Amino acid sequence: MTPASDPTPFAALVARCAPEWEAYCRHEFVRRLAAGTLPAEAFRRYLRQDYLFLLHFARAWGLAVYKSRSIAELRQGLDSLKAIVDLEMGLHVDYCAQWGIGADELEALPEARETMAYTRYVLDAGHRGDLLDLHVALAPCLVGYADIARWIEAQPFTVRGTANPYEAWIAMYASEEFQAAAQAERAWLDARLAGQTAERLDGLAATFRDATRLEIDFWQMGLDSA
Template identity: 30%
Template sequence: MKFSEELVAAGQPILHEIYQHPFVEGIGNGDLPKEALTFYVGQDYNYLNAFIKVYADAIQKSQTRADMAIFAKQIDFILNSEIHPHHNFCNVAGVEYETLQHEPQAPGTYLYNEHMYRAARTGDLIDVVAAMTPCPWTYLEIANRFVKQGKNTDDNVFKPWIDFYADMEDDSDSILPQLFALIDREAEHYDQHHLDVVKEEFLKSCELEWEFWDQAYHQRSWHFVKPMKQYR
């Protein structure tokens, strides 16, 4: 079994919980509260900003231009393409996307971003990629599941979101196979102890994906320390 297949197998129980989360189910059913949608977009804008920076760190850790190109393309994808699912949520919620681009990080977003930053600060390329891969992996799995269930119908207001992420699999330049191939290639250079650390990094990101949906659904921000925009 390839190491990437071990990661996917280990992540299945968490993926199953993500499928059953009410936010995710709401996408499939076409029904989510406005407050959950706007909270999600504000936090995901934060998260993707961090994602771009960690991809830049992956470029610094890359030894070949081929690897650099993988991450450079993903930076471009986030900056110029991944705004479309955000627009879908904003349109359904009836808010302007620009109004949600300056929200302070909620606790779950902060934790997830710091988890990725730590992998970039202290790890090798395999650690960085393992911490980042659960995001595209779980989103593709969610979207494909909805397509198989026939949820991407014209009467579902979240059809653009579902189609956007499901279409990533049909892209000849799809990122997920490239990330898994990179993980498998790099795994050959490490002992079992390091690979166990990598697996833990991957699984933590899987759980943080669940947490991200959960904090948005419940609009869970700081309880005792509330960052104020005027102090930032």
């Protein structure tokens, strides 16, 4: 029998937070979205707050630029920042319009407590720590959404195509482009987590766990509004 290969450093980090990761990636919000049964208002609430999250996500990548110690890291942070500001924000605004949420409404939105808690936690992790701390705090979003999309595609209860009002959302995160970006982030994390001390890994696991818990709250925020 061939022995199982050791998990990659990032996979090992995720495994240390397995209950939280499972609760996040298999949340009822995700299940209903996959089945096309999520209440429309729950999704609109999520979309509105996700716009505000993207603003702070961009700030986090700006912080990554500042925290960079090499030209490669600087370029990575800058490319991510530009992708959000120059592309993703516009796509999100256009998608919100399809759900009856106008740009003026988005600009005037108050932040939900869950949005404030999550985004400020990520930024604080980056300010307190180094670039690795920041990436670990951001990983549940980038890597998590890719994992969620793959899981959705594998479920027998998932409805695809025009029968599911959330098809465009699923397709976006299941796309080759997004999956490749998530895989690149996993590779970056694997390279930098390798060789870290046990104490350092304990701290990073705590950051990852807390960020994942805040992602769970973000899903629940949508459900609670319905």
